Amino acid sequence: MSDRYAVSRCPGPVDARARPPGSKSITNRALVCAALAEGTSSLSGTLASEDTQVMLAALEQLGIQHSGSLGDEELTICGNSGRFAEGNYFLDVSNSGTTMRFLAAVAALGTGAVHIDGAPRMRERPIQPLIDALCDIGVDGTCGSNGCPPVIIRGTGLPGGSTTIDGGASSQFLSAILMASPYAREDVFASAAGDTVSLPYLDMTVEVMKRFGVNVAMEGTTGYHVESGQVYQATSLDIEPDATAASYLWAIPAIMGGRLTVEGLNRESIQGDVMFLDCLSEMGCTVDYQSNGITVEGRARRGIDVDMNGISDTVQTLAVVALFVEGETSIRNVAHIRHKETDRIGSLARELRKLGADVIERDDGLAITPGSTHGAIVETYSDHRMAMSLALAGLRIDDVVISDPDCTGKTYPRFFQDLEAVTATGQSP
Numbered sequence: 001m002s003d004r005y006a007v008s009r010c011p012g013p014v015d016a017r018a019r020p021p022g023s024k025s026i027t028n029r030a031l032v033c034a035a036l037a038e039g040t041s042s043l044s045g046t047l048a049s050e051d052t053q054v055m056l057a058a059l060e061q062l063g064i065q066h067s068g069s070l071g072d073e074e075l076t077i078c079g080n081s082g083r084f085a086e087g088n089y090f091l092d093v094s095n096s097g098t099t100m101r102f103l104a105a106v107a108a109l110g111t112g113a114v115h116i117d118g119a120p121r122m123r124e125r126p127i128q129p130l131i132d133a134l135c136d137i138g139v140d141g142t143c144g145s146n147g148c149p150p151v152i153i154r155g156t157g158l159p160g161g162s163t164t165i166d167g168g169a170s171s172q173f174l175s176a177i178l179m180a181s182p183y184a185r186e187d188v189f190a191s192a193a194g195d196t197v198s199l200p201y202l203d204m205t206v207e208v209m210k211r212f213g214v215n216v217a218m219e220g221t222t223g224y225h226v227e228s229g230q231v232y233q234a235t236s237l238d239i240e241p242d243a244t245a246a247s248y249l250w251a252i253p254a255i256m257g258g259r260l261t262v263e264g265l266n267r268e269s270i271q272g273d274v275m276f277l278d279c280l281s282e283m284g285c286t287v288d289y290q291s292n293g294i295t296v297e298g299r300a301r302r303g304i305d306v307d308m309n310g311i312s313d314t315v316q317t318l319a320v321v322a323l324f325v326e327g328e329t330s331i332r333n334v335a336h337i338r339h340k341e342t343d344r345i346g347s348l349a350r351e352l353r354k355l356g357a358d359v360i361e362r363d364d365g366l367a368i369t370p371g372s373t374h375g376a377i378v379e380t381y382s383d384h385r386m387a388m389s390l391a392l393a394g395l396r397i398d399d400v401v402i403s404d405p406d407c408t409g410k411t412y413p414r415f416f417q418d419l420e421a422v423t424a425t426g427q428s429p
Contacts, residue, residue, distance in 0.1 A: 007394025132278020167196025375399025
């Protein structure tokens, strides 16, 4: 694809079915648990993207063997039972925050120094709370003087103990410690201090661990207890389609009218981002849950006031839907998304204004009031979610051009092909 992508305006309401690729979040958690398991696991429905390729490549550097490729019908992972080969390693995780955080904890299980670094933006993404928590449970770890990567973990095994983690920047800090904890020499007690962001992702972590045979007990409402001596057991796991990727597809009928069914997801999904559908319902769409699919029908009509802390990866999707409703849409309690691939509040406000919206930027969110929309070349800041969400605006606004469309390869490489296929069903009024 070229360095710019001109979005084709959709002629009218859509009538389509689609299945997005496998969940990035489940894929990366499953890769870690399978790598630490006893025996050989079989994973189907895995996502083949930059983020997951980075995770698999890093695990391979740490000595994990596999057969097949991400995105294949079957990917097998030969687990190491929580025992890494002795040695020093240098891991480049590019711009994958998930890989950086998960492997910072997992690296403690080995013997030797593991250096973990990434792209320039990665060196601006906070990791100090995780390093502090790892040190609390006996790990020798450091990060940059600014509290961001690069990270060095000097592994001697994981002693265990108690820690309290500041979850205000990312729930992945706590997820990282939980996934490494079964192999600690003593039980691990980890609790969250303050308001932990994106809590549904912690529930996902606990569920994936359970599917590999490890139990996590709750201690009150914010504490987690992992008994030592547990061992991940190899399993076969079919990975759901990515619910965050599905949000872009569900937003299409909300913007254009018509109906669209995302196959492979239902109300019982372990991914919290299916709650994005509650926002569309409140805006006036009809949502129909089936056993193996979820359909959104009808345009969004009205703005809403919503706390999106638990589904913050869908903030940009909702913000674009808000361009085409009546009244203001206020998105709150997502200050942590300023530390993602880009400052997703400031960058989003800037690009929405280019399209004609009236946007008020707040510390923890933004308020969007529709205006007289017009085309623009929008920047994506190497952020896949900026590219995919802002492309949706071009379905109703002429001359919307997306800069750096290839950045969608981080989580949804075929996004623009799927967008074109789905909107080709649009009918002129």
